[in-house]
Amino acid sequence: MKKIYMDHAGTTPMRKEVLEAMMPYMTERFGNASTIYSLGREAKMALEDSREKVANLIGAEPGEVFFTAGGTESDNWALRGIAEANKDMGNHIITSCIEHHAVLHTCQDLEKQGYRVTYLPVDRYGFVAPEHVKNSITDDTILVSIMHANNEIGTIEPIADIGKIIKRQKRKIYFHTDAVQTVGKIPVKVDELYVDLLSVSSHKIYGPKGIGALYIKKGTKIKPFITGGAQERQKRAGTENIPAIVGFGKACELIEAELEQQYEKLSRLRDRLIRGIMENIPFVHLNGHPTMRLPHNVNVCFEFIEGESLLLNLDMKDICASSGSACTSGSLEPSHVLLAIGLPHEIAHGSLRLTLGMDNTEEDVDFVLEILPGIVNKLREMSPLFAERKEMPKNV
Numbered sequence: 001m002k003k004i005y006m007d008h009a010g011t012t013p014m015r016k017e018v019l020e021a022m023m024p025y026m027t028e029r030f031g032n033a034s035t036i037y038s039l040g041r042e043a044k045m046a047l048e049d050s051r052e053k054v055a056n057l058i059g060a061e062p063g064e065v066f067f068t069a070g071g072t073e074s075d076n077w078a079l080r081g082i083a084e085a086n087k088d089m090g091n092h093i094i095t096s097c098i099e100h101h102a103v104l105h106t107c108q109d110l111e112k113q114g115y116r117v118t119y120l121p122v123d124r125y126g127f128v129a130p131e132h133v134k135n136s137i138t139d140d141t142i143l144v145s146i147m148h149a150n151n152e153i154g155t156i157e158p159i160a161d162i163g164k165i166i167k168r169q170k171r172k173i174y175f176h177t178d179a180v181q182t183v184g185k186i187p188v189k190v191d192e193l194y195v196d197l198l199s200v201s202s203h204k205i206y207g208p209k210g211i212g213a214l215y216i217k218k219g220t221k222i223k224p225f226i227t228g229g230a231q232e233r234q235k236r237a238g239t240e241n242i243p244a245i246v247g248f249g250k251a252c253e254l255i256e257a258e259l260e261q262q263y264e265k266l267s268r269l270r271d272r273l274i275r276g277i278m279e280n281i282p283f284v285h286l287n288g289h290p291t292m293r294l295p296h297n298v299n300v301c302f303e304f305i306e307g308e309s310l311l312l313n314l315d316m317k318d319i320c321a322s323s324g325s326a327c328t329s330g331s332l333e334p335s336h337v338l339l340a341i342g343l344p345h346e347i348a349h350g351s352l353r354l355t356l357g358m359d360n361t362e363e364d365v366d367f368v369l370e371i372l373p374g375i376v377n378k379l380r381e382m383s384p385l386f387a388e389r390k391e392m393p394k395n396v
Contacts, residue, residue, distance in 0.1 A: 003318045004364045008204075008296060009151055009181060009355035010322055014247070015206040021250040022208065025243040033240050034231065043242045050249025057252040058179075058198060059189035060215050066232045067245055070212040071180040071201035073225070075102035075145075077214055077236075078176040078197040081222035082143045083110055089172070090140035096120045096128045098337045099147050100178055107145075116140070124341050125289040126155035134165045137173065147178040148188070148198075152337045152353060153288030154297025156186070163194025174220065180204055180212075184255040185294055186263065196220050202244070206358070207251030211244035262358055266295040269356050269365050273298050276369035281376055283389075285347065287338060296356040301343060304386035305350045305379040313375045319368055322353045 005013070025046060031039030033047045048062065055062045068074045083093065095107055097119045107117045118136045120128055128146055137144075144166055149156045159177050166175045176197035182188050184205035190198055198215040202208055216222055222235070229237035255262075270293075277284060283303035302310070307323035314321050323335070334348035354368070380386040 001318050003320065004360075004367060005320045006354040006356060006360065006364070006368070007320050007322045008357035009294075009353065011203050011209065012206045012357055013359075014203075014208055015251065015254065017254060018207055018247045018250045022243045022247040025246050029242075031242075033242060034229075043240075046242055046246050047240055050245045050252075053249035053252045053256075054200065054213050057188070057256045058183060058200065058215060059191055061218065063233075064190075064215055064218055066214050066216055066235055067240065067248075068212045068214055068225075068236065069210055070203070071100075071178065071199050072102040074180075074199035074201070074212050074214040075100065075176075075178055076106050077222075077225040078199060079103065079106045079110065079143065079145060081225060082174050082176070082197070082220075083115055085221045085223040086142045086174070087115075090138075090142040091115045092118070092138050092140040092142060094118045094120065094133060094136050094141060094144040094146075096122060096146055097340045098122055098126055098128075098150055098152075099145070100151055100180070103145055103147070103178060104336075120146075122340055125292075126150050126153050126287075126337065126341050127289070127292075128157050128162070130158055130161040130165055133162050137166075137169060139171075141173050143174045143176065145176040145178070148182040148193070149179075149186075149294050150288065150337060151181045152335055152351075153299045153341070154181075154293035155288045156182070156292050156294065159193045159195065167194050181294060184252075184259070185266075185296060187259065190215055190217070197222075202248040202251060205251045205255045208244045208247040211241060211248045213248070258358075263295050265358070266356050266360075269360060269362065270295055270298055272362065273354060273356070273365045273368065274300075276365070277372065280369065281373050285343070287341065287343070287351070294355075298354040298356075300352055301338065301347050302350040302352065302376050302380075303347055304383040304389070305376060307349060307351045309379055310350070310352055310375060313379070314371070317371050317375075319371065322355075323351045 029042055031043040033043040051065050052062045055065045111117050120132045148159050163175055166173050174196045177195050178199045179188050180201045183200045196217040201212040224235045226237045231237055285301040287299040334345050338348035
């Protein structure tokens with residue numbers, strides 16, 4: 001039986017073209033980009049060519065792109081680097097309560113070091129209100145970090161509106177966005193978003209794992225993340241992972257050329273999947289905004305069941321899905337995102353995230369829609385709470 005993969009928000013399969021681009025730099029072109037002989041110069045050229053491809057995808061200058069080990073490191077660097085370099089200007093950071101844990105846990109750690117953090121609430125769709133950002137700014141605010149789109153429920157945040165508010169302030173406040181889930185899915189241009197820092201990850205766009213980037217706007221005052229060498233313009237020391245960087249660059253080049261086509265395809269499949277779930281399964285909640293959401297994201301909660309059991313039953317049918325962020329999949333606690341949008345614990349525990357990719361088809365969607373109702377019904381029959389429910393309300 002064909003395995004149907006619908007967890008592209010967790011990771012994506014590496015494309016054949018990406019692997020082919022990487023292979024020479026894992027074999028005969030193995031040079032260190034910091035050396036001056038021909039092998040090193042060849043690696044250096046590949047490094048800078050890839051930097052340009054990443055920059056083109058997000059509308060940045062190549063000199064504003066710094067390679068990292070992935071989205072988590074990019075988020076850490078953005079927050080820690082700005083906080084430590086600008087502590088003479090203030091100690092206040094603004095973020096939201098639905099950020100990825102790469103941001104939330106970093107903010108919590110910074111609080112232990114004496115920084116103040118404001119965690120903004122969201123509405124039932126997961127929106128951060130620009131006015132809440134504006135009203136939270138103080139004379140000590142040095143950084144605002146709001147994700148471009150939520151990795152669990154797919155809601156796209158009003159980043160440009162927030163950015164305009166920040167830029168109108170009389171004093172310098174840096175603005176960071178975690179765009180790990182949006183780059184390669186929707187148009188992302190740093191100037192249009194009014195951001196100073198932006199995080200990107202390769203393995204979310206069919207590139208290799210273990211490589212990402214942080215956009216740092218020219219003139220940004222930020223502390224180097226790793227010291228010990230002159231790599232990445234003395235901001236992140238360590239011998240560059242040229243094969244992964246080349247793969248990342250190739251993935252960016254490919255996805256940029258296909259962005260509009262993939263957006264249309266994924267949006268169509270997403271809507272077909274949402275419609276089929278909502279029409280055929282009772283007691284189900286669609287999480288996130290119905291339209292202002294990522295084109296590949298479907299996140300729902302089923303009453304009277306637990307997400308873990310649902311995932312195991314789907315896996316037995318060769319359907320790969322998740323209940324939320326891959327970074328918290330081992331946790332028994334309900335999603336902090338679902339609780340933040342107002343869902344009670346018992347409903348939040350029944351969450352399912354299906355995220356589509358370029359290889360998914362209408363047949364894949366229809367198979368999931370054929371299998372899913374039976375699994376939900378089977379699990380509900382085991383629930384004493386479901387037996388007590390007499391009437392079926394309309395889907396929420």
